[in-house]
Amino acid sequence: MARLFHVPLSPFCRKVRLLLAEKKIEVELVEERYWEGDPDFLRRNPAGKVPVIKLDGKMLAESAAICEYIEETRPEPPLMPKDVDGRYEVRRLVCWFDDKFHNEVTSNLLYERVNKKVTGQGYPDSRNVKAGAKAIKYHLDYMAWLLDHRRWLAGDQMTLADFAAAAHLSSLDYISDVDWNRSQVVKDWYAKIKSRPSFRSILADQVPGFRPPPHYADLDF
Template sequence: MSVDRTLHHFPLDPASRQVRLALGEKRLVFAEVQVRYWEGAPDFLSLNPSGITPVLVEIRHERRTVICETRAILEHIEEQDPEPALLGRDAAERAEARRLLQWFDRKFDNEVNGFLLHEKMEKRLLRLGAPDLAALRRGREGLRHHLAYVDGLLQTRDWLAGRRMSLADFAAAAHLSVIDYFGDVPWQDFPAAKTWYMKLKSRPCFRPILADRWPGLAPAAHYDDLDF
């Protein structure tokens, strides 16, 4: 069955990257519309009144469906195209994948992105002035805390949620990849996390992520290096 998909997203948005990785891993073809979400364009607000990316628009059998917000989109993709399964093959791994999705989209986003990405990216986009050094320091401290947690999980598991790669890995990698775009991830101090990220970074679904660039926001030199 032919399905027309269009993903409205912002390239440096961790939430959008999760969806892009899932679509890519399942080899689902989609068109892209890059959104400057901070501008509040009426066309985009008509799709998602919250004004938040990502938004997936699908046309199946001439029926148009608009799916908003990351978790809703990921669950929809998994229901409509269940192979390869990205929520685990057994109940325990599915539960753990969902827990870690929540961890990164709530706890990591609040304790790391809320400082580092706000200061380094959002302030630039919104023209809010120079980064606050105290906020950057707090974000980096939070990042080390989360990397230590990830590193500990990966010392006893093949992937974050267990034996198989899952949406939990894509959630973590999506968040960390944007931090890594700005060169703030101390990979050398967390070898298990670095090895895990190298495996993900080498997958075909990750190539578009590594090609992302945004005017005025240049990536770190190692950002697209597979052997960093």
């Protein structure tokens, strides 16, 4: 069985978890307090970051590389398009959410509100929280534009791009930082993806000291 070293609200870990579940790969989840710099964990990944997964007798790190490895070694069901342009668009959007969205939104909201408390780094910086609350509006509007032209974020088929976006938004939704009333098309997309069986373990997450809103695990929203 695969073993995933993770943090429950990490969008990078959630992306890998969603992919594993969609591929029906059994995995043992091990919560890792990576910020403590445990020597055993640093041996698994000298970068000191999660996720890290033990799979096929290998220790793999970095969520994008892990997802590409899983997709190449377990191609069914496919979560990358067959054509080169389609694969480019998926990779572009995965980078959008894991880089731009993360830096402008996730790090300013989730990391300020939750990670600082959990890791003992003090209180949220209100300037960062305000910046994140402003930036997420732009990103939701961009997603709405994409979904007005496509069935899923990257095209007509569900792909890794949808899981990357859902991983970030689900983490933020746990702390009520997503205005689902801003766009009906984005809300419908999220309701559709969170109703998949692969989302069940994500919606069951509980973080001590933080309670999710009632709609968080509601498949009917």
